[in-house]
Amino acid sequence: MAAPIIETCHVACCANRTPNVLSWGRGGLIAYGTCNSVALYDPQKCVVAVLNGHTGRVNTVQWVHREDCGEETHLVSGGSDSLLIVWEAQDGKVCFKAIRSRNSPHTIFPILACGGDDCRIHLYAQCNGQFRKVLSLQGHEDWIRGVEWAYGDLLLASCAQDCLIRVWRLVAKSRTKRNAQEERTIRMSEDVFTLTQNDASSAFAVTLESVLAGHENKVYGVHWQPPVIKGGDQHQSLSLLSASMDKTMILWAQEEGSGVWVEQVRVGEVGGNTLGFYGCQMSPDGSMILAHAFHGALHLWTQSHGKEGEWSPGVVISGHFNAVQDLSWDPEGEFILSVGSDQTTRLLTPWKRMDQTQPTWHEISRPQIHGYDMQCLAMVGRFQYVSGADEKVLRVFRAPRNFVENFANISGTPLAKLLASSDTVDQPEGASTPALGLSNKAVFQGTLCNYFEIDFLCNFVCVCVSTEPPPEDHLLQNTLWPEVQKLYGHGFEMFCLASDSGRTVVASACKASKAEHAAVLLWSSTSWRQLQALPCHSLTVTQMAFSPNGLFLLAVSRDRTWSLWKRDDPATTPTNTEPHFSLYTSTRKDTAVHTRIIWSCDWSADNKYFVTSSRDKKVIVWGDCSSSEAIVTPDEPPVIRPCSSIIDVGDSATAVSFCPILCPGNSYLLAVGLESGQVLLYKWELSEEPAGASDWTRYGETDSSQSHSLTVKRLRWRPRAGRAGQGGEEEGEGSITAADSSWVQLASAGADHSVKIFNINRLAV
Known part of the structure; x- marks a missing residue:
């Protein structure tokens, strides 16, 4: 079989700024909308596929779950182009399994829950082939932002801009009349409705199970832990995950014995001039939780092994949340700098891990977070670049020593080699941006201790050594490059x-x-x-x-x-x-x-x-x-x-x-x-x-x-043959094997908010 000419090595992209745009499938793939596309992301690897079909922004993505809790093969996406697209997996590795319907004496009534901007939850039921409105649930005091049914127990979770989460229970009403003692029992008020299908009628009641108050800002997403098959039956763990604009996610569960809903875990982002979370999802086994933020960033937390209740941040991909205007390889071809209309400059490099043969690309630094849309950049040496934005000034940036050390740890490049190729004389440790300024100020070792005294003027800088790509809050605050020069001369x-x-x-x-x-x-x-x-x-x-x-x-x-x-x-x-x-x-x-x-x-x-x-x-x-x-x-x-x-x-x-x-x-x-x-x-x-x-x-x-x-918007070839991060360790850092020398890499920047890296097989050309 002939080798492919073009292979996708990496796609750097983030989620769209809208709720309900991310869904975690039982097969392990995370599907999320990014600009006009749907990205399929494996948290252990990278983006494995990009689905292009919409002509407008993708606003919602959802896997079609199977009754047997197996791996999903269908995905639904909806966009601002007024289209709903159903995607079907056609990979030969995915096996389609026919599910036979079982004869049952029970009557099935599909019920649809919709949250409105009138602060109500509207329930629609399908009767005789048509959906009709049967009930409106009142209680929230602001727009409803999310609703989700639990499997098994008929529980409905809803969240709203009133900072509250409500859990509703749907039960079938008994046809027998209550006795006098039952009538005197204090119970929650019920909203009752009746459904009729094939001359058979059934009565249902909806009661308010609980009101969960824990967030301090608008709650945009709720998600039940996915059910699993145990002993041939479907089992639903009643764990509820919520995400809010207060930059936190909370995992709720019922307390044993009392049945009261309590907060079990709270994770989130601290610091940074950003807004909170738009949505959340939980892995099929419940060991990982994921949120997507207002600026599209993904936030992953993983449950620590052997430590119940302890969660640690995980490594995920990231990308621009607006058009990428320009990019450039460093002279050695070991990392890529990109600038975009999201007013940021981002640095991507391969991450070499001992337990994996193939490196994965990640953002390890955000040298510039600006107040104007970025337009262009040019590398000047290994660790210095010039950038231009929608302003008349050019700005020159140089890497701090802390970045060089972290880059050596993550990329596997010897630190001595990197220090020899950069000017380390009077090299600052990091950079910080004043609260009302656009210039990154250098932070030297002697001044770090004084930053607690001037924290009201600058964002505090935490200089730390990293052996893995940093999380989003660290990228925002601790990976800036100091600005060393401004260039004036242009009129526009x-x-x-x-x-x-x-x-x-x-x-x-x-x-x-x-x-x-x-x-x-x-x-x-x-x-x-x-x-x-x-x-x-x-x-x-x-x-x-x-x-x-x-x-x-x-x-x-x-x-x-x-x-x-x-x-x-x-x-x-x-x-x-x-x-x-x-x-x-x-x-x-x-x-x-x-x-x-x-x-x-x-x-x-x-x-x-x-x-x-x-x-x-x-x-x-x-x-x-x-x-x-x-x-x-x-x-x-x-x-x-x-x-x-x-x-x-x-x-x-x-x-x-x-x-x-x-x-x-x-x-x-x-x-x-x-x-x-x-x-x-x-x-x-x-x-x-x-x-x-x-x-x-x-x-x-x-x-x-x-x-x-x-x-x-821009195409740039890697300045040397081979694939970044694939250098032979035995032959010396920077060398490439004979097999790898047949490859070249091409980086592309797109108005669809993505940076793509392609492997091109020269022998196939």
Whole structure:
């Protein structure tokens, strides 16, 4: 069987901001809505599948439970696109089991409970094929946010914005009349209704079993522990889990003997400028509980073995809760930084565990939590980066020592190697953000003890050594990177950034509607001074890329043109002269090949060619086609022109990237991201007379489950061959095996809030 060309390595995504969007199946898979998709997540591994079918936000997800308590094979999702989709498992490993109906003298009345914004619970019963309203339960004093039936005992749990949980009991009424003594007995008031089906009538009564008061804010979710099969019968453990906006989950159960409902366990999040939980779920065996928060983060707690009543935080995946705008690999290809419209910068890396052969990707740091939507970033060295947001200021961040130590523990990279590749002189321990500020302030070892005295000014920083990915509350407060510099110079919001391979120059561009604001600014990464402005375009520069040798800077623009800037030869200038660029060549509106905005660009690894992609669906490779050498000759007139045939990819090409590992036979591997969310793989080979796109070969594409559900915003290849986290321990850290060298990795950022990492098999191309 041929090896697949594209494999999904990791999907970083979070839950949508809505209740009832997460469901834990008895097979162990957690299904939750993320943007317009449904993610299937295995807590022990990673996201195993993404279901794309909705065109609007997914608002509710629910597994269809089976009567035999077996593994579910059907899933229902509902979205803001007014669609309900039923998904069916078709994996050969899932065995469908037919359940025969048993003849029973009992009459079955399906009852539906609905919580309304009128503070009432409305009960509907199916009689003769039609649902009709039979009763309204009053008691809550605000909107009903969740209702759920228990199996076995007919108990209904409801929660509302009045901070209370109510447990109702449904019982069948006896047809016999009460005697005088029963009439005098004090009992709870009952709401009675009668159902008739096939000329048979039955009376039912609903009573209030208990009112649970323990939360201090709106309660958004309640969930009963799933039933299990014991001795051939279904057994329901009456444990009720609740989640609230007060950042806590409570596990309720009846006290033995008295039957009073009491709080058994309370877990939650402490600190951080966040809101609480939107919903909760319990694992099939009751050993794990999970909540999803207002900002989409998952919070997992696991019951400690041998310690009853003790729960500890677990490791889960995380992701952006809004569009991901940009991402970048570190120079060694060991971690990924991403920025998004959720105003955060996140760092993902593989986690190596001794008990597992394959590493899993996790977020281990959140270097920046901003007050503006993030737009772009560029790595400057191993542990330093520049970011831009919807503001005029660029910000420079450097990793604290605590992050370097934790990264070594989690990734398995020797600490000495990491310290040798970073500037550890006067390196702070961590960072903290003032309560009314946007800048991350450095925290040094000597000042940690004083933070208790100024806690009203800054969020307290807890510097600790981690051997596993941190939980959400730790990411929010203790993994910030200190801001070391601000760069001023642009007149409007930042749009794109780029840095050269030598990490000496950073290029930046902002939104522009006039030529005076469309100039590219160059910055020195040593002094952080502005080196020069490069005016050429009349509208926003949408993306920039330095050639791998650092001699050229390519810029593409909304004005449908590109410009190529050449760096002055260092051999002809004094050593103390800072880098200087001059215009080498450019296209004009009357000579431009692209007819719509150019979204993306990139360079080939050998510096010979660059590629552009546009909204006009065209992808073009450019270069000096008359020469087999890289574009380095300054004396000859520029002859940069299309070297490839113009290929139509069928949709707006919003992202493009050259693979840094060359293919055999002087061919190049490219990835193209589309507005539809699909990623295409092409192999391009220089041809003397390309016609009909004969120089292009389409080798692969992401299928519906691998693609983004919205626009691909950025594509970045890992700068070296192999898969991150797969380095051979015996051969030395950073080395790769022969089998792993056939793989390359591609990271993609999407407007669907996700970061995806793909493994590409070069031998299959």
